Amino acid sequence: MSDHISVNLIPAYKPLICRTRPTTRTVQVWTEEASSALQDCFECTDWEVFKEGTDLDGYTSSVLSYLKFCTDAVLPTKTIKVFPNQKPWLDSTVKPLLKACDTAYRSGDKLAYSIARKRTEKRH
Structure with missing residues (x-):
């Protein structure tokens, strides 16, 4: 109708x-x-x-x-x-670093996000 x-x-x-x-x-x-x-x-x-x-x-x-x-x-x-769909370089050491980056980004804390990103970049 x-x-x-x-x-x-x-x-x-x-x-x-x-x-x-x-x-x-x-x-x-x-x-x-x-x-x-x-x-x-x-x-x-x-x-x-x-x-x-x-x-x-x-x-x-x-x-x-x-x-x-x-x-x-x-x-x-x-x-x-x-x-x-899992990337071969995403192992148990990288996942917590990426999660920390995501959490810092969502919280809006620019300093924490910058520190988390630098830690992740050191891993690669």
């Missing part, structure tokens, strides 16, 4: 976050304890064993596979969820 015509429009474009599902990745976490344990592992290694082969390719592949074995054995792993 209205004099207006209702039209339902469906957009042709779907945002990337709606088109693809988040993926899970397993990453290795570098901690101080893991770094010291890895250094201990390399200090007690007899590196002369790898020199037995005269082939340079065989030597490099054996050393690299030993390094991978040591890092896989020592470093703890963590499973994370990665969203399709």
Whole structure:
């Protein structure tokens, strides 16, 4: 009974976050304890064993596979969820800095905003 015509429009474009599902990745976490344990592992290694082969390719592949074995054995792993619109440089150290910048900007305090921006720029 209205004099207006209702039209339902469906957009042709779907945002990337709606088109693809988040993926899970397993990453290795570098901690101080893991770094010291890895250094201990390399200090007690007899590196002369790898020199037995005269082939340079065989030597490099054996050393690299030993390094991978040591890092896989020592470093703890963590499973994370990665969203399709997530930038790779936004990690757990950058997010609080950006949040502090946003909070300072919204509060209207120019000095706090300037300090927060400088801290964020130092990170990059």
